[in-house]
Amino acid sequence: MAKTLKHFHINCSLWRNNFLQFLHERGGPPKRRSRSNDKKPISGQSCFKGIVLKLVIRHPKKPNSGNRKCAIVRLSNGKEICAYIPGVGHNLQEHSHVLVEGGRRRDLIAVRANIVRGKLDCAPVKGRK
Structure with a gap:
């Protein structure tokens, strides 16, 4: 049981690092589009x-x-x-x-x-x- 939890946390941290690296290469998170003018x-x-x-x-x-x-x-x-x-x-x-x-x-x-x-x-x- 403890072994599976340990692997789970390692996988989560690897995924997080990969995601942060991806955002860094792309120049940050995508810009959010303002929808105020679309709706009015x-x-x-x-x-x-x-x-x-x-x-x-x-x-x-x-x-x-x-x-x-x-x-x-x-x-x-x-x-x-x-x-x-x-x-x-x-x-x-x-x-x-x-x-x-x-x-x-x-x-x-x-x-x-x-x-x-x-x-x-x-x-x-x-x-x-």
């Missing part, structure tokens, strides 16, 4: 103009319930995102021009933008000042 369709901009491709209804995560109105929007930079339509009621249809700002909806999966009400083709919320 609205990267560094306050808002983008876009065209509504499709209106969808999303269901929130637990413990919330209800139907949330969203739109699949093609932004002016060519990316497609799912954007939340805030407020009660809306007049959006396919091919409507909308202004999209960043900001995620925490109870909806993969919704990382909001449509600005009262700009371009999206009417303001009725009954609000």
Whole structure:
């Protein structure tokens, strides 16, 4: 039993030395890629103009319930995102021009933008000042 443990530790130390030698020859560990810009369709901009491709209804995560109105929007930079339509009621249809700002909806999966009400083709919320 003790003999096998001894061989195990020798093998581990040899493997570690080989790995460190490999990293040294390669110039260190590989550089980690920043994924922050890949994930954000609205990267560094306050808002983008876009065209509504499709209106969808999303269901929130637990413990919330209800139907949330969203739109699949093609932004002016060519990316497609799912954007939340805030407020009660809306007049959006396919091919409507909308202004999209960043900001995620925490109870909806993969919704990382909001449509600005009262700009371009999206009417303001009725009954609000």
